[in-house]
Amino acid sequence: MVTQTDHGGIANKLADFACSVRSDPSRIPKDVRTHALQRLLDNFGCITFGRRVKPAHCVAELVSSMGKGNCRLIGSESRTSPTAAALAHGTLAQSFELNDLGVYVHPGACIVPACLAGLDMTERRISGMDFVAAMVVGYEVTVRLSECVGPSPELDIGWHTPPFHGAVGAAASAAMLMGLDRDGSAQAMVIAADLAGGGLMLARLGSDIKRVHCGRGAETGVLAALMAQQGLRSRLDTFEHPDWGYCRTMTASASGFNLDAIQHGLGEEFVGFRRTAMKYYPVGAEVIGVIDAISEIKKTQQFSIADIEEVVVGTPAFFVKAQGHEFPETDAQIHFNTEYGAAMALIHDIRPVYEDPGILKYWLNGYGRADVKALAGRIRHVVDEELDRHNPYGIDSSVKIVLRDGTVMENQTDYVRNADSAGTMQFAVMTEEKVVRKFRALTEESLKHAQQETLISTVLGLATVPDSRTMWNAYDAALAIHI
Template sequence: MLATQVFARFAHEASRRALPSEVLHHAQRAVIDWYASLYPGLAMPAVQVLEATLAEDLDRGHARLALGRAATPRAAALINGTAAHAAEVDDSFRDAMYHPGAATIAAALAAAQATKATGLDFLRAVVLGYEVSTRIGVVMGRPHYRFWHNTGTMGSFGAAAAAGSVMRLDEDSFAQALALAATFTAGLQQSFRTEAMAKPLHAGRAAEAGVLAAQLAARGMRSSLDVLEGESGLGHAMSNGPDWSQVGATLGSDWHITRLTFKNHIGCGHTFAAIDGALALQRVHGFSHADIESMHLGVYQPTLDIAPHVDPQNADQARFSLHYMVASALVHGSVRLSAYEPARLNDPATRALMQRITKSLDPEVDAGFPGRRAARVSITLLDGRRLSHLQPDRKGDPELPLSDADLEGKLLELAAPVIGEVEARALLARIWALPTNATLPT
């Protein structure tokens, strides 16, 4: 069987049996985190420009934007998917180097609203989107991630699988939806190396592409089912011709959705191990940022590539600045939304500490990527002490997971300023009730 057919067979079989309760629980955790990411993203310039541009597709249709405005399913997926990635707070699956939630859940929700699906149908779609897209990302591997933004490329498959599940596509049509999604995949890393405003559009476009692929497949549109492994297919065109033979080997036994990373800081996740390591040294040895003579960060290559800014000039660049995020954490104790406000961006103490930070590739740390996201932090204090710490994982990784209560707190922190605490708590209750409730979260 071709890879698209393997996934379609799994989706068909999954639609006929109950999912494990643990899997559903992790899907609910992913949905909570998606909403926590969505609401702060609404205020980002990219989302506001997008919503104004798509005015003709709003105030009509059977789907809705985050704050309740009617929209066509494709427009809702595009705008909500963009918003869920815009604040850099969304989940990731390490081995696929990919943020699956932004596009997958946006597409699942838009399709579920349009078809009046149940809460359980919605959760099943989320699970299928994660399981399919993360496996494609794993096969495409690090060669793909060198140039491509996996949230845009792999996200198209997550969105197509999720929308196809909600729309109850038959086995052949589901495979066709994935094949169609393959030709929609896009998202270049260069687009956010110097200016990151357009980066969240990759997630939004992936969500829209997946919904469109499922809609087309439902009406009989066909594509080449060998589009992943064919000689001119995705694997050869956008990676190093990887082996697809085992892409579905663990479907239904190793549930990827149970091994997600949820962000404990706000910004580029490639900086988080260094942040956690620096804070760990500060906590154990009791020094302040003013006591630091110098600091060196040993990191893996994508940290150097994707968080390169040593003198960020705006909030977008600061979210992708290893120097800024580590220094801000040591000066202020954490990296929350407030870290990107103008006063904090120009904080003299943070800027001074940034000048005392250096970084380089650490071969041992790099060898563990993408399965582990580590950093080596070395600090020399003014009193002569030399401190070093290898941070093997980030808080929020499967090895150091956020609890249900942590995720609830994250949603309340990020959603309550937008919708109010009462509505944020009601949203949490609706998400936890999804397996037995016909009502969707929004």
């Protein structure tokens, strides 16, 4: 559904929202501030761990020589340009599929790197609450834009949304911290929309470059804010133009998007964190459902791998289409393969990363095991008609395990009960305690315990400090990160 707006209405409304939150961060509800700090800690953990993922590490090393600037790189003593730092941090955050997820967009891996670059670009003092406000706005813009055009049309067309919606949200965040006014903020967002882009095929079927998509979203957002700061202009009706606008292009339709999803409750109802979730397995969202369903069966049923005749995994049709079902040949394919995920969940006593950091190693190495490959050959991924009819892009999964003696064991996730919109990513909720444990798991090979605790307390207490650079001070004290 397309609703009418005045010329440039969407960009200006988003800019008004960003500027109003920057001028009065106290309007952000306390629970939203708390969630923002938890997401910040979670992204720091993902970025730090990303140095151990070879393709992401290569990108991080590459960008250290891509430009001059004063922007820091986590895990390095190098300084680089704002865009290069954003590219590196976004890539590192996305590298092992443990970063947060929204309506088929990864907001944190785009927004947090843009905020870090924005912090390093400005000489004025940025309070902890200013930093939190920029994060909140970036998440809000990204998630609302994603809900406007999805989750269906853009996925079917083949867009991978982090370098699109995430770029616009990153531009909003960077513009806030750089001190851009209403007009500059609006221009930053429409320029980011003009520059955005990323394809879904290799993101789903396996490619090292998938890991770079969030980095590109962050980089594009920062670049757009810098362009706007220098006076470059784009059309303010970029989002809603009926023929060539962003939403029209994303959906390949004049009526397949809903501008009200951006505007309704903007500034009054904060949905950016409520409609996104943090991951606890290193997989795509739909594979989380498969693992959770299998884990529940294993809690109550006793059987061996040799007993299994076949396993049938059911999801909406999109996820059957959106995966390469051949057994993984590289580590780029291990995150989005249902057969691999189900086989690993059956063979291992699989637990969330905040309970068992060992998953970070055995998930990476499983595709080289003959027993995993053999079991994957007995797993079928099919369309679950009921799930497909109820929510064709939902992440709930059904699992049926058939044993050789005829015993049938079944389970199905029911995440949709916790969702307040069709695209809400709301698998099992992570409490702050679990977020902290996940951070420790992701950084245990890079930081000593005392260094971890300093960073945890600094990040979670950021909203009360007068200068956000205390984060960097804490990292400087800890970095001993030479991975």
